[in-house]
Amino acid sequence: MDAGVMTGLLKSSKLIMVTGKGGTGKTTFACALALLGARLGRRTVLCEIDNQRPSCGAVFGRVPRFEPVDVLPNLSLSNIEFTGSLEGFIEQMVPMPRVVRLVLENKMVHRFLDFTPGSRELVIMSRLGALCDQNDLVVVDMPASGHAFSLLDILRSARGLFRSGPVRAHAEHLTERLRAATSRLVFVALPEEMVVNETLETMDRMAAASLIGGPPVVLLNRATLPSLTTDERSLLARLAEQPLDPVAREFVRAGRWEDRLEQATKTSVDRLRERFGHEPPLIPPAGGGGVPREIVTTVAVHLGRQVGLTRREVQWT
Amino acid sequence: MDLNPWLDRTKLVVCVGAGGVGKTTTAAAIALRGALSGRRTMVLTIDPARRLANSLGLDQFGNREARIDLSGMEGVKPGGELWAMMLDARSTFDALIHRVAPSDEVRERILANHVYRHMADTFAGSQDYMASEKIYDVAALGTYDLLVLDTPPVKNALDFLESPGRLVNFLDERVLSWFLDGSRSSRGGMMFGTSKVVFYLLGRVFGEQFIDDLSQFFRDFEGLYEGFRKRHQEVLDMFRAPTTQFVTVCAPSESSVDVASFFLSEFERRALPCGGIIVNQVHACSGQTHDAESVLGATARSLGGDLPPAVAASVVARLGMAHRRLHTLAMADHALARGLKSRYSGRLPGFFQEVPRMEDEVHDLPSLREVGRALFDQDAAPLSS
Known part of the structure; x- marks a missing residue:
């Protein structure tokens, strides 16, 4: 496995944005990467974006609020809520506390922001920028692929829309931050054709828009590499063609299903390697009915090995 | 409970749920089932990803209606057609302006306005807004017997029902006049106190040029308000009609069941017609262990x-x-599904159906048909009992 990918990602990036098709395990990986960043001694904040029902709280036992809450040494959580971000945003633009309150309490301003294209996203991105200034590493649990693109692409339209003024300057500044080599996108994929398709499509769109400076990374979740020999597979195929009783058929079905998943892993790894230019780290399936916290630990321990962290160093109680 | 008569009397199915649960596949399978039963059916997706095209075995399709070739399928009842469409927010928005603009001159001014051009592309939620717009349009045409809407995997509620409200709220005459007065008086006059300060600051922060662009846009939009409001109401009425059915789709995973529960409580809160719950991708096993x-x-x-x-x-x-x-x-899936079902039994109308995980990935018509069989050829449990 390509250990350099994880090392580069965790040791030298400042901003890691985790995205992927829905249901691939974005939140799990965002949690695991943030945990590893903290374990490597970097002051890390894990962010959710304006999530009405934040989900990383279940993992670390604290509900994330707007102001980062510490959950472990070097690790804090934050939910980048719009209202909180707006206050910070206005404060940056108007350095007079009384006037800031006046603006925030004005209903028309909220209507204005609700309506002004991209202003919500811009305010949220702005908070992300502020967190980057205050921490060594910011890990973001981004929306699913297409929505992640829209969120990041908003800066480009903001520069078109606001032709002068501080918001314009601010959008320029944020664009530069994203274009720095220390800003990275992490895609979480599954060994399924449609998921790989969507991953590659989103990667292409992001690349075409030159939104993010650092090279993208892909991780393959629920991956199991082929384990059957040619002989074993041919016997399995013969069994599948045989008229069998229902119980025996179910055994064969179970075996064929696992074999297909393994084959799909191989195909997916090949396609992803070709386009991302690195060997995708593989994470084995977690098994049924897992507890979020245990799944995150398993993933973090697995990825931690590639950056020289032992199980004991990663785990927490 | 037989789901075939349920589908027969439904004109609009809206599929909601978390990402990755097979929502798009389910929507396409329901649509295909409708087409096979002899109805002219359209499946529509708001998803910015090309998922529906993928699951219909198409390379790509745009805002135009694309007819899916069913000639290779056996047993399509006469009149049965399957159409698919993916939304392009921009052209839908333009069409809407064409419809509500009071004159050609106003229409052209709006379409050329700097703010409008950006808004149509990037207005937060405009994708969602345009979806409800478009589906209303398609429904109003009356050319389809059945519409199936696949919604994007947003965690935050049924945004696509709310975003038209957001636009209408802003276009509220009181807000418009506040803004227009502000922009007229920012160079001296009419506005006093807080409003004046706030308005001045908006200009400082967002740039005078933007405020000018926006004022022009609002002046043009003033006459459109009534048309927007009326349409918003009509769209809401369509979603609340008894021939509309909201279906929540989840997979047997804690997180997607959690999202499904959230949607179900939203159905209750917003008085939306609940069609039922589909638990997709359930591992099937006879339940016996053997050596x-x-x-x-x-x-x-x-x-x-x-x-x-x-x-x-x-x-x-x-x-x-x-x-x-x-x-x-299979045991874990079963326990999760049972829990979800018992939580909503007696609370909501509709059905509860489990669909087994297909052996292969679903991305062509024959496999969509299999999903349809699993959904419609076995009895579902009623939630009402």
Whole structure:
């Protein structure tokens, strides 16, 4: 496995944005990467974006609020809520506390922001920028692929829309931050054709828009590499063609299903390697009915090995 | 409970749920089922990803209606057609302006306005807004017997029902006049106190030029307000009609069941017609555990006579392990599905249906048909009992 990918990602990036098709395990990986960043001694904040029902709280036992809450040494959580971000945003633009309150309490301003294209996203991105200034590493649990693109692409339209003024300057500044080599996108994929398709499509769109400076990374979740020999597979195929009783058929079905998943892993790894230019780290399936916290630990321990962290160093109680 | 009559009397199915649960596949399978039963059916997606095209085996399709070729399918009832469309927010928005603009001149001014051009592309939620717009349009045409809407995997509620409200709220005459007065008076006059300060600051922060662009846009938009408001109401009425059915789709995972529960409580809160719950991708297993050797040992040895003897033994052992894993997954899935069902039994109308995980990935018409069979050819449980 390509250990350099994880090392580069965790040791030298400042901003890691985790995205992927829905249901691939974005939140799990965002949690695991943030945990590893903290374990490597970097002051890390894990962010959710304006999530009405934040989900990383279940993992670390604290509900994330707007102001980062510490959950472990070097690790804090934050939910980048719009209202909180707006206050910070206005404060940056108007350095007079009384006037800031006046603006925030004005209903028309909220209507204005609700309506002004991209202003919500811009305010949220702005908070992300502020967190980057205050921490060594910011890990973001981004929306699913297409929505992640829209969120990041908003800066480009903001520069078109606001032709002068501080918001314009601010959008320029944020664009530069994203274009720095220390800003990275992490895609979480599954060994399924449609998921790989969507991953590659989103990667292409992001690349075409030159939104993010650092090279993208892909991780393959629920991956199991082929384990059957040619002989074993041919016997399995013969069994599948045989008229069998229902119980025996179910055994064969179970075996064929696992074999297909393994084959799909191989195909997916090949396609992803070709386009991302690195060997995708593989994470084995977690098994049924897992507890979020245990799944995150398993993933973090697995990825931690590639950056020289032992199980004991990663785990927490 | 037979779901076929349910589908027959439904004109609009809206599928909601978390990402990755097979929502798009389910929407396409329901639409295909409608087409097979002889109805002219349209499936529509708001998803910015090309998922629906993928699951229909198409390379890509745009805002135009694309007819799916069913000639290879057996047993399509006469009149049955399947159409698919993916939304392009921009052109839908333009069409809307064409419809509500009071004059050609105003229309042209709006379409050329700097703010409008950006808004149509990037207005937060405009994708969602345009979806409800478009589906209303398509429904109003009356050319389709059945519409199936696949919604994007947003965690935050039924945004696509709310965003038209957001636009209408802003276009509220009181807000418009505040803004227009502000922009007229920012160079002296009419506005006093807080409003004046706030308005001045908006200009400072967002740039005078933007405020000017926006004022021009609002002046043009003033006359459109009534048209927007009326349409918003009509769209809401359509979603609340008894021939509309909201279906929540989830997979047997804690997080997607959690999202499904959230949607179900939203149906209650917003008085939306609840069609039912579909638990997709359920691992199916007879529930019995057996010793692999006694089930398959002899068969494997006789079939593998020409192979090294160790092959049969390792395959049998492997099948035993695979079956045990399947059994564990099936038990966990079952427990999760049962929990969800009991939580909503008696609280909501509609059905509860489990769809087994398909052996292969679903991305062509025959496999969509299989999903449809699993959904409609076995009795569903009623939630009402």
